[in-house]
Amino acid sequence: MANLNKSAxxxxxxxxxxxxxxxxPLAAAYVPIQEEDPPxxxxxxxxxxxxxxxxxxxxxxxxxxxxxxxxxxxxGEIMALGFVIxxxxxxxxxxxxxxxxxxxxxxxxxxxxxxxMKYVKKYGPxxxxxxxxxxxxxxxxxxxxxxxxxxxxTR
Amino acid sequence: MFVYEKKLxxxxxxxxxxPKLAKFIISQYGGPDGELGASLRYLSQxxxxxxxxxxxxxxxxxxxxxxxxxxxxxxxxxxTRNLTMExxxxxxxxxxxxDHTAGVYPQFASGTPWTAATMQVKGDTxxxxxxxxxxxxxxxxxxxxxxxxSDDPDVNNVIRFLRQREVVHFQRFGEALRFTQEKLDxxxxxxxxxxxxxx
Numbered sequence: 551m552a553n554l555n556k557s558a559x560x561x562x563x564x565x566x567x568x569x570x571x572x573x574x575p576l577a578a579a580y581v582p583i584q585e586e587d588p589p590x591x592x593x594x595x596x597x598x599x600x601x602x603x604x605x606x607x608x609x610x611x612x613x614x615x616x617x618x619x620x621x622x623x624x625x626g627e628i629m630a631l632g633f634v635i636x637x638x639x640x641x642x643x644x645x646x647x648x649x650x651x652x653x654x655x656x657x658x659x660x661x662x663x664x665x666x667m668k669y670v671k672k673y674g675p676x677x678x679x680x681x682x683x684x685x686x687x688x689x690x691x692x693x694x695x696x697x698x699x700x701x702x703x704t705r
Numbered sequence: 706m707f708v709y710e711k712k713l714x715x716x717x718x719x720x721x722x723x724p725k726l727a728k729f730i731i732s733q734y735g736g737p738d739g740e741l742g743a744s745l746r747y748l749s750q751x752x753x754x755x756x757x758x759x760x761x762x763x764x765x766x767x768x769x770x771x772x773x774x775x776x777x778x779x780x781x782x783x784x785t786r787n788l789t790m791e792x793x794x795x796x797x798x799x800x801x802x803x804d805h806t807a808g809v810y811p812q813f814a815s816g817t818p819w820t821a822a823t824m825q826v827k828g829d830t831x832x833x834x835x836x837x838x839x840x841x842x843x844x845x846x847x848x849x850x851x852x853x854x855s856d857d858p859d860v861n862n863v864i865r866f867l868r869q870r871e872v873v874h875f876q877r878f879g880e881a882l883r884f885t886q887e888k889l890d891x892x893x894x895x896x897x898x899x900x901x902x903x904x
Contacts, residue, residue: 581879600869
């Protein structure tokens with residue numbers, strides 16, 4: 551996708567705006583459609599900010615996260631890539647013809663598969679299917695995702 | 706069908722317990738604008754959606770809301786681990802504790818159990834998508850209020866993520882509504898309900 555174009559920021563219409571119909575039926579609600587091929591954050595920044603798209607990044611009191619736990623660990627990597635996949639999934643649901651976004655999805659799916667294998671080897675299965683590559687029934691190993699753990703993703 | 710992935714969508718790692726925060730954040734688990742209602746709303750509304758784009762979007766956002774339900778559950782669980790009876794009494798968590806100990810129960814901050822009366826499945830495409838846009842704004846405003854009341858950086862880190870997701874979902878539902886309007890008779894978009902009437 552296109553890189554964030556800083557020079558476009560001051561213009562009347564940029565990646566933070568979208569298209570509205572010039573003439574439209576009354577008594578209807580209109581949200582601007584996000585333009586195709588919008589600028590995107592890198593995977594880690596996307597996870598930290600809660601969106602892949604700078605144009606949709608609208609924080610409360612303009613206060614944003616500066617860190618995200620497990621960043622740079624195998625767990626952090628699958629969370630960041632999984633999140634980009636989710637964002638592209640929702641974007642493509644309403645922009646199914648954006649070839650560039652679909653191409654990016656394919657690329658991220660590849661990266662995610664490799665990152666998952668790395669994680670599973672080190673920390674155990676993410677899904678029951680991953681047990682195929684495990685020697686024991688390690689599905690039950692603590693910690694479970696909701697538990698507080700100092701060492702998760704850093705072992 | 707659903708397959709469980711043994712990870713959260715976004716990490717929840719809360720160093721300090723704080724039952725006072727748990728007492729109101731529980732509303733995003735089972736409250737009127739919480740994640741349980743969000744996931745059930747979208748996953749139930751999808752059956753009457755007329756176009757593949759809408760079936761996909763309702764499924765995909767509904768599934769993401771289940772991720773968020775799990776994250777809010779993790780926040781409550783971590784805020785209430787290893788509590789002493791003194792902490793429970795001093796924080797006002799005692800009214801929750803008497804019914805649920807330190808379990809995670811879907812309820813409003815006020816104690817009312819989760820109820821399907823907080824959501825609707827109208828079976829009318831424009832109506833359901835309009836409700837979904839309102840639901841995202843209500844959840845966003847609830848997360849704003851949580852950020853106003855919480856001073857725990859570990860909690861706020863997760864809440865900021867969840868709040869931003871509501872903004873993105875609002876945009877996608879808005880785009881889905883636009884898509885629907887364009888499929889309808891431009892002289893009268895209310896002539897039929899595409900979820901029910903044959904076009």
